Amino acid sequence: MLDTLIHIAVLLVVPPLLPGVIAKTKAWFAGRDGPPLLQPYYDIAKCLRRGWVVSETTTWIFLAGPIITLAATLLAGLMVPLGRADAPIAFTGDLILFAYLFGLARFFTTSAALDTGSAFEGMGAAREVTFACLSEPALFFAFLVLAKISGAFSLTPMLHAPAAAFSAGIAAPLILILIGLFIVLLAETCRIPVDDPNTHLELTMIHEAMVLDHSGPLFGIILYAAAMKMLVLGTLVLQVLVPFLPGREVLRGPLFLVLLVALAGVIGVVESVMARLKMRHVPYLLVGALLFCGFGFILLIR
């Protein structure tokens, strides 16, 4: 019960910290002070207090986009184990629901973007659905590897297995899916090199372009859900990474939060040292992720 409460609290409170850490890291690399670490909290709070402005072309889909995205992300977040504790929701086959909840969120985010009738938002939505066609199979390859290692069909035992039953035989497949999952994380949370959240040109964006017309409370919800998605997918990556770190049992305790923050720092470093790829080169990167995960699977069942 206590674990569940802690899980829910972490899931609700921590997410906006991660984009804050990323921004701070990027500022540090650029030699600036940067915004305060807690800036995303202030942003979200401010958005939630603002008034409503919506486009005259929109329908209820425009509102459903942010709402369903947050609900789906929250539910998915209750299915991944944070650290050593079990996830609050765990049942046979929950990983399928996990993956398809993000699909549901994508369905309504992109529909809401197209609801405004803006060409820029259409562009962002088209890119989002196209890239998902490659990142989703990569995610399922990673799931297959984890299922094979753990012999289970539920996220909690699957994500506990790498640390609990670590052996030299599974190290190579784990490293391969770790790389694949990290690329999927970057793509799904719209970070460089797939998407640049801070660019000034709407033509080159994915996620930010889709939400151009959302403002006020709706935009606050979008920011919050995006941060939460980063936490959820980041947890997935970390659970695969943890067995390779020294002192893995300690790290799976409360220190897991530190790991999450560190992961956000790593994303910040990646963003600082790389440029965004050309839009037509992004599929190559995602196919790369697919291949990494696929080779991990083949290595395991050979």
Next chain:
Amino acid sequence: MGVSGGAGYLFPSRSALGQCVVAVLLTCGSAVGLSGCLLSLTGCWALPSALNHAWSIPGCRFAVGLDALSAVFLLPVFVLPALGAWYGLAYWRAASHPANARRLGAAYGALAGAMALVVIARDGVLFLIAWEAMALAAYFAATVEDDRKEVRRAGWIYLVATHAGTLCLLAFFAGWRHATGSFMLEAAPGMPVAAAAPLFLLALVGFGFKAGLMPAHVWLPGAHANAPSHVSAVMSGVMLKMGIYGIVRAVSLLPVGEVWWGGLLLAVGAVSCVGGIAFAIGQRDIKRLLAYSSIENVGIIALGLGLALTGRASGRDDWVVLGLCGALLHVWNHGLFKGLLFLNAGALIHATGTRDMEVMGGLAKRAPRMMMLFAVGAVAICALPPFNGFVSEWLLYAGFFCAVGVKGAGELPAVSLAAVALAMTGALAVACFVNMLARVYLGTPRSETCRHAHDPEALMLWPMVLLAGGCVGVGLFPAAVMMPLEAAAAQWGSDGMVLSGMMRAVPFSRLSTACFALAALTAALAFLLNRTRRARGVRVGPTWDCGYARPTARMQYSASSFGDGVVGLASFLLWPRRCRTALRGLFPRASSFKGLVPDTILDRLVLPAFRAADRFLPRLRVMQQGRTHVYVFYILAIMIVLLLWGGAGSH
């Protein structure tokens, strides 16, 4: 049911009353059938019930029977055509289609009746008669507008394809007779596997043509696009499943096969589902899009059958149950949501007069109920929670993940690769149906035709509401529909397989609890947001088009541009055609762009083959002079050859 359309001919051709009588008769027939079907599904009526009479057709007995498998496939036959008939009263009014409304009613009823007979036939010859009646009835129902050239072309392609399939089925039943000694469709577990393999292949090809599995799908997009919408709904939602029924029935009769049988079905299914939905994204015609998505869904069903078949060959009963239950549930689900979407597309065509989604847009404001129903169908067909498509795909995923847990290498972990294909299909389906939802209903209208569109009348709306209710119901209470499916899956089981209880291990209650939690979370968030909205008021302005103050409807992202990313990625498969004028100079002139994704297999493989045959075969005409005695001579010559061959064989 089958002859209900005949009653229409008693009335004048413009008579709405005649059409109404036809619909009532069809519904009565369906209601009787449905009640029997439900009685047997719930176990009140002892199974199996069978009827076996000799009748005057030589070599054929009038043998019909109802078992769990038949009942599962009968259910859509009794639901969708009846709903479609009521829809048709408003969609295809006798008053506005006096030339063909009666013909449509007759063919439509015959189609429904023939499908019911296909499912319950227990004699090979009777099965073939019903099969052919179904194929012809569908042809006449789909080509009612035969004054249009593309309808005639689509009809011809359908007719050729369905008979190519029937030819394989003739060979299958001949082989069946040879192997078992009778045309009766009774299980033959004693047949050697070597003799069963060719029969399996014949059944797969023959029934695959009807189901629309990928290389044999060429007839499907044209026929579905050009038929009246309620006929498309029945063809896609029910008639394609007759092909699936044939495969399931044939396998249940044949002895336990080898692993490659399942592997073949998995491969065909993976190609169909990924290829089908990739083609769908390239379409502008809403009904062609839905037709390609039917190929995708048939592919998903084939994946489930492949999993079950592999499990059957390797003695893994859990794969059989999960694969077959998933596939059969998807048969029902696809009937529900594809029926809904085709009826919706019909209402769109009725309201706007076009099938081209590039000229639609903004219909949500004009037809809010239709948009709601479409959204339910679109979420369900993308297999997203909490609707029904998710449940059947979940069962399939469960089976594929079971396959990866097997110790010992070999081809079995390869089965789980189908999960990756299914995941890719899911993502592509989201792309496809977001595109369709947005282009048709969201944004601003792109042409005058859709400015005056409105919600359809009750007769067209209610069938859709019922189908949408089915989508939601199965999604939220999946456990309720599992029992009959399990009984049907037992047909494939090895002897002594204990099925009951295996599905009880599946956490349907957790799944539906999670779906309810999702709905509750969404409702709570919506409630909270709505409160702030009411408290603060809403300012409405134009779309912020990045500083451009006067966006027009033409500037919206079009369906082709939305699908361009995916079409580009899959261009090695789709071979899209693009015509564009090159831009030259600093001030280029007005230019144009046209993108089209034709059916690669039809245009580049089948039609060239037929053209080549057309060049070569006329040379055989020298044999055909139109003189009777020459033909009699041919018969005599062939009989002598056969006698010599038979004589040589017997010694």
